[in-house]
Amino acid sequence: MAVNKNALIRYKTIDQCLRNTLKKWTLNDLLVACSDALYEFEGKHSDVSKRTLQLDLQLMRSDKLGYNAPIEVYERKYYRYADPDYSITKLPLKKDDVHLIKEAVAVLKQFKDFSLFSDIQGMIHRIEGSVLGAEDAGKTIIHFDKNEHLKGxxxxxxxxxxxxxxxxxxxxxxxxxxxxxxxxxxxxxxxxxxxxxxxxxxxxxxxxxxxxxxxxxxxxxxxxxxxxxxxxxxxxxFKNVVGATVHNRRPIRIQFKADAKMSPYIATKPFHSTQRLLHTDETGSIFNIFVIPNFELERLFLGYANHLEILKPERFRQRIAEQLKQAAALYS
Missing domain, CATH: 2.30.30 (SH3 type barrels.)
Known part of the structure; x- marks a missing residue:
């Protein structure tokens, strides 16, 4: 369920009020507190209607946001939490939530040796300690291709x-x-x-x-x-290129044929977002892409040298062919 920023500010304010058991909170008291909080955060007056506040209380009581807040009315006009220790900020996590957090932490830990992400190390340890528990210091399931020893x-x-x-x-x-x-x-x-x-x-x-x-x-x-x-x-x-080299040229349509063995792989892992399948039969598949030729694209095609043939344009076909001849000469 989508919740806007103002609604979150109201929920947090209501929660802070009801946790303060030294004061008896009427509906009008909650309205003033929410309006003041919105002014503090937004810098402009935003009066909260009684209907909006009643809907907030109803929603906090429900399971729609996972709060199930024990909000009760006593003496026919005051609001409080039936459980004085309750807070929406101390909600127990559901099993599915814990699994999602586990996966997110596993992804973040892949960057533990990467200088740009060094500041999140403390956060990761706090999540592991307070949410996941000791039993989850387990194996890595997702692994990223990285090399911490690269120069630069x-x-x-x-x-x-x-x-x-x-x-x-x-x-x-x-x-x-x-x-x-x-x-x-x-x-x-x-x-x-x-x-x-x-x-x-x-x-x-x-x-x-x-x-x-x-x-x-x-x-x-x-x-x-x-x-x-x-x-x-x-x-x-980078819309029209593969890699990081962008030449000041117009993109061209490159047509190539992959053999039957490699076609399914190329179909499921396209060389570029513009890749289209033109034809397929028992010998393989013909694709085209609309890109600016560069060094990285040539390296990509050469990596499939014995499974792929450039069909068009002729100039690019000849460039790849010449590089293949030079490579073959090294083994002749």
Whole structure:
């Protein structure tokens, strides 16, 4: 059942009032308390109607939100909890809730050695201790592919905070192609992970560039110029590519055929969100995708070399064919 923010504020306020047994609470008292709480949280007057409050009390008494609050009326006008120790903040968890929390904690623990998530370690331990209990310190069921020893992971926090706080960075960087490292002033925009490798996308002057975090040698804040925001949406920016390399080109339609053995796998794990099945028979299936060709896409196709053939366009087909010839030559 969906509950809006104002309703949650009212439930919490009613709960605080009824837990205060030093005062006798009438319906009008509860109305004033809820209105004051809404003003405190929202910064504007919001009078609560008597009908709204009565519906709140009815809902808190019910099982719709899982409260089952023991709210009773005494002396024909005052409200209280029949159990003075009751509170909606101390509800016992249902068995299904505990299972869901177990799964969530298991996922969070996969990031225990990842610097960006170090602050949640205390929270995880508190959840395990207070909710799950000692008997649940068991085996891992969900495992993520990760490598804590990758170079560059130490830079993630600095980049993340700089993006969040809109700060400029001075980065000493050496690409694989460069003979030596050099310093550059960058305006970080967002981070992206692909295939267990992290990349920083940043503005350098007026162009967006991509830096692999494992090629960064030094990084520090720069205060000599104001931050510029490119106002980019990562989902839109990567819409037409596989991986992290985005070229300033139009996407093209790539058609390929997978053999019968590999077709079901590719059908259930598409290369890209635009993938469509065109034809299938006993020899295999023909698919197409609408993407911008890049290094990562080529590596993806080459990984299925003996199960897949590029059909169109001819230029991309020849590029993959040439790389396959070079690879075969290494074993000739």
């Amino acid at each position: 992971l130490a830079h993630i926090n600095t980049c993340y905070q700089a993006i969040k706080e809109e700060r400029v960075l001075t980065i000493v960087y050496q690409s694989f192609k460069a003979s030596e490292a050099y310093s550059r002033i960058l305006h970080p925009q967002f981070l992206k992970e692909y295939n267990n490798r992290w990349f920083l996308f940043a503005l350098e002057k007026h162009r967006l560039i991509t830096l692999a975090l494992d090629r960064i040698q030094e990084i520090q804040l720069c205060t000599s110029e104001p931050y510029r925001d490119a106002a980019l949406d990562p989902d839109r920016y």
